[in-house]
Amino acid sequence: MRKKxxxxxxxxxxxxxxxxxxxxxxxxxxxxxxxxxxxxxxTTANKMDSFYIYKTNKTLVFQAAGFFLTVFVVLxxxxxxxxxxxxxxxxxxxxxxxxxxxxKRDSNTLETIGFVEFAAPFDAGLEAYTANRQSAPRIFKKYxxxxxxxxxxxxxxxxxxxxxxxxxxxxxxxxxxKEIADKYLPKSGLPVYRDGIYTAEDPAYYYxxxxxxxxxxxxxxxxxxxANAALEAYQMNLTAIDxxxxxxxxxxxxxxxxxxxxxxxxxxxxxxxxGGIAAWHLPNWRLFRWPSPMHCAVLVDFxxxxxxxxxxxxxxxxxxxxxxxxxxxxxxxYPDDTNHAAVIK
Numbered sequence: 001m002r003k004k005x006x007x008x009x010x011x012x013x014x015x016x017x018x019x020x021x022x023x024x025x026x027x028x029x030x031x032x033x034x035x036x037x038x039x040x041x042x043t044t045a046n047k048m049d050s051f052y053i054y055k056t057n058k059t060l061v062f063q064a065a066g067f068f069l070t071v072f073v074v075l076x077x078x079x080x081x082x083x084x085x086x087x088x089x090x091x092x093x094x095x096x097x098x099x100x101x102x103x104k105r106d107s108n109t110l111e112t113i114g115f116v117e118f119a120a121p122f123d124a125g126l127e128a129y130t131a132n133r134q135s136a137p138r139i140f141k142k143y144x145x146x147x148x149x150x151x152x153x154x155x156x157x158x159x160x161x162x163x164x165x166x167x168x169x170x171x172x173x174x175x176x177x178k179e180i181a182d183k184y185l186p187k188s189g190l191p192v193y194r195d196g197i198y199t200a201e202d203p204a205y206y207y208x209x210x211x212x213x214x215x216x217x218x219x220x221x222x223x224x225x226x227a228n229a230a231l232e233a234y235q236m237n238l239t240a241i242d243x244x245x246x247x248x249x250x251x252x253x254x255x256x257x258x259x260x261x262x263x264x265x266x267x268x269x270x271x272x273x274x275g276g277i278a279a280w281h282l283p284n285w286r287l288f289r290w291p292s293p294m295h296c297a298v299l300v301d302f303x304x305x306x307x308x309x310x311x312x313x314x315x316x317x318x319x320x321x322x323x324x325x326x327x328x329x330x331x332x333x334y335p336d337d338t339n340h341a342a343v344i345k
Contacts, residue, residue: 139300139308139316143260145170150312153177158211159296160223161185162312163262166298167344168227170260172234181211184229186222190214191280198280202288204333216278217294219264219333220244220340227344244332244340248325252302254343260300260310264340267293269319269327274335291331299341 146169150162155177165177181187188201190209200208205222209215218226220242227240243250243261254261266272275289282288300316301308307324311317332338 142258143170143300145260145298145300145310146173147310147316148177148312149315150177155181155211155312157209157213157215157217159312160207160218160262161211161226163296163298163310164223164227164230166310166312167260167262168230171236171238171344172230175230175234178212180226180230181207184226184233185211185218186225190216191278198278199283200280200288202282202333203290204337216290217296220262220342223262223296224342227342231344238344240342240344242342244337244342246339246341251299251341254345255299255302259343259345260298262296262342263299263309263328264294264296264331265324265327266291266331267295267313269323272327272330288333291333294331 146166148162148166148169150156150158153162153176155162158177158181161181162177165175165180168175168180186206187210188206188208191198191200203217203222204219205225207215207218207222221244224240224242231238231240243254251261251263270293272291273293274291277292278290280288295311295313297312298310299307300310302321305321306318307321308316308318328341329338332340
């Protein structure tokens, strides 16, 4: 018996279609047609959809955002400038730190007693040099005095308290700059604006502001009072002496006798700017102009041409002697009251 040949898929479909099953195909196509018609068209509602707007107008959206941002920045600048002009017209001077003036610190050097070399000199006469490193141990042995980085002890404006702490460490190894600032340093508030003028105490005798925050500084008479208060509290048979106004020979004589000297000089031995950042009236109504960039350090050594300082901001550093004395003679609370220095003996 011959085996019945199986029909192909196409033959079966053709027979089903001709055997009255055409209705299924017609229904199928009707369903397909209805599905097509039931799909939503892009109506006005679609076009109002936020994502649709962003997708079709992306460039315009970014341009608009950029425009409004530019307008905001310009208006903010105008308002800030206007406010600054009003302050300037009223005689306002923003207090400025006396240590943040282009100082670059070498943290590796400051970890130990060592000499530093500036990346670039600030002027022709100010170039510091890397001295023979054997000098550092010699100086340390001579004084047995700590070096303190004022920024590592959170004294960004406390160069005077830090310099005093370094000198006192010869006799009181555990004393800190913070203790000096908190317990012994005579302090007064920042200049206060009242009745059209700024008033504050005399920085010759008071630290103006906060050594650990916003502050100006203090000069030799006030720091000597702080030193003697600390020495008395520790019952030390020593005395801090204000030697301001001494000659160059007298100043170096203390070094030769083995006494480090706290000195007031401009930061990096730059020129003094009287009143460039602040001015106020003292209680006696005398106008005081702050000398910037005022700084305090410890003179520890000298040669025929160089002087060496324990500088609280940059390390143990050497300067040209002639330039040092020029700037030391220019720095003080007043142009006629300079050469400020203090010694403990």
